[in-house]
Amino acid sequence: MNKKHLSRSIDSFADVATSQEEKGIVKYGKPLDPLDKYDWLQMAKEELVDGFKYLEAEHVKRQQIVIRIRKLVVLMHHQFAKAEINALLDELEGTNYGK
Structure with a gap:
């Protein structure tokens, strides 16, 4: 297993997820809420x-x-x-x- 690649992938995923969450907060005024309708x-x-x-x-x-x-x-x-x-x-x- 290429752990270096896995680590980079996880880091990249976390960065994108964080960025998307921040965009969502700017757009909708709050973080994603799974209980929204x-x-x-x-x-x-x-x-x-x-x-x-x-x-x-x-x-x-x-x-x-x-x-x-x-x-x-x-x-x-x-x-x-x-x-x-x-x-x-x-x-x-x-x-x-x-x-």
Whole structure:
């Protein structure tokens, strides 16, 4: 187990959770109260849909960056650099797993 990664993940989660709680207090004037009359399941569904949209937007943005970099690589003359850059781009795209 990579405890360093786990620790970073936990710290990041705590930071984001704290930040979100603070945003909620600013927006609603109080911290989240599970006994409020909100439909928490519906709110969670909506948040997950938004999260998926954010992931998809980031995916599209990264694809466009990869395309731009690959176009620049074509203009390069050093074969080793071209191969290394393409390998890294493949890794970012997730297309070279298991190679």
